[in-house]
Amino acid sequence: MKVPEPGRPLPASFFARPPAEVARALLGARLVRRLPDGERLVLRLVETEAYLGASDRASHAWAGRRTVRNASLYLPAGHAYVYFIYGLHYCLNVVTNPDGRGGAVLLRAGEALAGTERMLRHRGLTPPATRRALAGGPARLCQALAIDRALDGTRFGPRQPLALLAGEPVAAAEIVTGPRVGVDYAGEAAAWPLRFALRTSPEVSLPRVERTV
DNA sequence: CGGAAGATCCACT
C-alpha cells in the first residue's frame, strides 16, 4: 500500500491488513505519546511482533476468546490494546483486524527521538543510561511513555494521547525476523517468524533474531 | 471458588 510522507499520520487503512504485514510496515514509524501536560514524547519503532488472533495460540484472541481484559482487541483497526502482565508490567498493541478476528501488533522497542529527559524520569534512570534500558522491551516502552490501562481502547491518531506517524522508509535488507519472545507454550505457533526488528538497533531486546526478510 | 500461569524486567550469582 501507499505509505504517507514521513511525519504524516498512518490512516486506518494502514492497520486494516494482516498483522504480520502491519508489524513489518511499522518498523521505522514514529510512536507519539502526548502527555496530559502537553509534552510530546516520540519513539522510532525498531521492534514489533504480530499476533494473528483466533488461529494463533500465542494470541490473547486465540480460539475467539473475548473477555473484559481483551475487549479492545475487537475494536476497529488502529485502536490501542493495553494489557497488564506479570503483576507489574504493561504492554501496548495496535489492533490490526482486517476482519474482526482480534489481530494485533505488539510494540516491543523504540529509539527516542524527542522527550528523552522525560522518558528517563519515567523509567527512573539517570544518564548515562543505555538506549536499550530506555525503551527496549514492551514493558520498558510503556513505562517510558507513561502508558497504562487508562489508554486501553483509545484510538491512535493526531490530537489523541497516542499517535502513529509514518517514518523514513526502511530497506528490506535492514529487517530481520524470528520467533516471538516468551510464547514457548504456544505449540507450533511458537516457532512462527512473527517478530520483526531493525537489524542494527541496539534497543532490540535479546535474544537477537536471525534471518533477513 | 481456588489455583495456576502469564506477549516481562531486574538484581544477583
Next chain:
DNA sequence: GTGGATCTTCCGA
C-alpha cells in the same frame, strides 16, 4: 544464566 516480584484473569471443579 537464574529466579523472584506481583496481581489480574481465566478455567476447571
